[in-house]
Amino acid sequence: MRHTRSSQNTLETDVLVLGAGLAGLRAAMAAKETAPDLRVTLVSPHARPAGSSFANRNNALGLQVPQPHEADAFVAEALRLAAPGLAVPELVQALAEDAPACLEFLLSLGLAFRCDPDGSLRRFPGCFSSIPRAVVFDGLAQAHAAILARARALGVEVVHGFEALALTQEEPGARVSGAVLSALRGPLAGRRTLAVRARSVVAALGGPAPLFARRICGPGGSGLAYGLLASAGARLVNTTFLQWFWVETRSLAFVNPGELVWPSQLAHLAQARLAHCPMAHGLVLDDAALDLDLISRQGPGGVVHVEHRQRGPLDLVLAAHAGNGGALIDIHGRTSVAGLYACGECASGMHGANRLGGGMVLSALAFGARAGKAAAEETATVEAAGKPDQDRDGSWPNVGADRGADMGAKTGQEASTGLLRWLRPGMQRFGLPGAAQNPARQAFVARLRSITDVAQDDFRAGRRERLLARSALAILEGSSVQDGQS
Ligand SMILES: Cc1cc2nc3c(=O)[nH]c(=O)nc-3n(C[C@H](O)[C@H](O)[C@H](O)COP(=O)(O)OP(=O)(O)OC[C@H]3O[C@@H](n4cnc5c(N)ncnc54)[C@H](O)[C@@H]3O)c2cc1C
Structure with missing residues (x-):
């Protein structure tokens, strides 16, 4: 089914997935598998393989796959590594339950898994474990091509060349009903926005490593995830842990x-x-x-x-x-905000202070699938994504006066390049353990706050910068799973 374009710069869909790493692609596919007639739209800033899933420097990924008889030991080990109280046992249990299906999914794509001479999958101990439970595949560009082709074959519509700069709501914490995207390329880069209205939204925006001067995440990440999720009012946890x-x-x-x-x-x-x-x-x-x-x-x-x-x-x-924190999710990938799901490196609760090597790919796939399925099921309870509300002074709720408007002389990305030149070295200096007592850190945090304090409803006043600053503050000042417990 095609999307309906109700006006030049709007798009309507049922399930909107933001980010096209392993988590986002798995979520979009799961949504389609759950309800083939739904419109499922996947937003990917880049057409090429990008992010930590498909452009990381190892050109390989490992996946924890505990066998059913190893599930209890896996859960105990993952919780111990997370540190007491920092991970939610139910979520870790879900990883153990879903691991065989996640492996099955990757095998069905014909990826290049490392095998023993007898043809069986070779098992490795992931980092921080001595138990050989993890399997590894090579060739991330090929993996990207295979998964994208499968998603398209299922009918997922992929929108390339845009990044999300806002989640659409009446006010922070209220139900999410879409997102505002900004064009990344072409003559309108950064100046043109696309408002997408959706019945449910899955955030699969990747992790926080792009905020640091020294980083080894794959190119194509934005570091915007924590800022976007926090701005929407989602509860973030464990964001200090990288x-x-x-x-x-x-x-x-x-x-x-x-x-x-x-x-x-x-x-x-x-x-x-x-x-x-x-x-x-x-x-x-x-x-x-x-x-x-x-x-x-x-x-x-x-x-x-x-x-x-x-x-x-x-x-x-x-x-x-990579980050271990993100929006706290439940076993269906739901965040604390209605209509908003999260998966992959921007979701948390299954990881704490540390995590098992191979645990992130497992959680990207497991909670990608769960979030996509639940997001598709939720659409049955939500009014169809209709024509965007035209009667609100031309503005989107919680976004401000910008729907396809000129964002100013500089493109969003150009404008934030200046900020990143200052922010990344600062994060490298003050985002490490032991930096909390550094008096210069307070000035850095104060400046970040002054950036985030700019009127939230002025979309043109450096929204990208505000989101980056907010992401950085989430790392410097973040709370853990324990903080919300009474
Ligand atoms: C070198 C390296 C090796 C690793 N090895 C392993 C391993 O062996 N096993 C393991 O478990 N983990 C490993 N990890 C971690 C793991 O790869 C990642 O945590 C995981 O792939 C994250 O998947 P993701 O889909 O959440 O994010 P990503 O793969 O980073 O994808 C995020 C997507 O969101 C898009 N995006 C960003 N901002 C926006 C926006 N504003 N709007 C729309 N889209 C946006 C990005 O372009 C990208 O498409 C490794 C990481 C690195 C860097």
């Missing part, structure tokens, strides 16, 4: 701190050390003292001079990899 890697300054090659020369009081921690580091703020994970020591020795640009046991002197920096 996964990091120490990398060589020039090549960005991973360096395992366990392979460095350490003073005797820290050497015992280096023995079982991984390159991956969760860096949980305020929580002492087993070997966090190594990271804190390196951080305390950072010089300009965050560079640390170290001595590698085999390779001699090296310069390292800490690179943001």
Whole structure:
């Protein structure tokens, strides 16, 4: 079924999915599988493989797949890594239940899984686990092509070249009824918006690593997710927790701190050390003292001079990899805001201070499928996406006076480039454990607040900047799953 274009810059659909990584594609497909007659629209800023799912530098992804008899051990291990009270057991249990179906889904696409000589899937221990439960596939561009083709074959309509800059609501916290998209390319880039009205919306917007000066997420991420979700009034949790890697300054090659020369009081921690580091703020994970020591020795640009046991002197920096936080969801992928679902790296509750290697791909697929299904089912209870309300002084609720309007002399992305030049080094400096006491951090936070305080209803006054600043504040000041519990 085709979309109805009620006017030049509006689009109506039933289920709107924002973001086309593994989570968004899986959600869009699940919505179509659940209700083939529904209109399902997937917004993807880039036509090429992008984001951490399809453009990450490893060109491979691992997926935790506990066998049914391993489910309890998997849940216990994931909850232990998350740290007490920081993950919701029900959500972790859902991961264990859905893992076989997630693997089945990827196998059905004919992806290039690593196999043993007898043809069976090779099992690896994911990071932070000694149990070989994870499987790995290579070739992310091929995976992207295969999944996109399957989604299109199901009838998912893909809108390329736009990014979401607002979720449409009467007011923050009220039901979400669509999104406002901004064009990224072409002569109208950043100046033209497209208002999409939908009966349910799935946010699959990726993680926060693009907000940091040093990052190893795939290109094509925006870092807007936390800002968009927070602006809509969704409850965010665990946003202070990111996964990091120490990398060589020039090549960005991973360096395992366990392979460095350490003073005797820290050497015992280096023995079982991984390159991956969760860096949980305020929580002492087993070997966090190594990271804190390196951080305390950072010089300009965050560079640390170290001595590698085999390779001699090296310069390292800490690179943001992925976030563990996001909108708190329930087992159906519902956020705290009606009509709004979340999945993938912008959703949380299943991960805490740390997570199992291979756990993020599992949660992107598992909660992508759950969110897409529930979003499709919910449409039966919501009035059809009709003609956008034309009687509100030409404005969209909670978005302001912009529907296809000129956003000003600079495009949204150009304008935010200036902000990012300041924001990313600041996040690199103040978004790390141990930075909380730094007096300069307060000034940084105050400036971020001053950006977010600009009138919310003025869509043209740097909406993208406000969302980026809000995302950054979510990391610097975020609350955890525990904070909302009475
Ligand atoms: C190097 C590397 C290796 C990794 N290896 C593993 C692994 O082996 N196993 C594992 O479990 N995890 C791994 N991860 C993490 C995992 O890849 C990601 O967490 C996961 O793929 C995220 O999927 P996603 O769909 O949520 O986000 P992404 O794949 O990042 O997709 C987000 C999508 O949202 C789009 N988008 C962004 N902003 C907007 C907007 N405003 N409007 C519309 N669309 C928007 C982006 O363009 C993109 O299409 C790795 C990450 C990295 C960086």
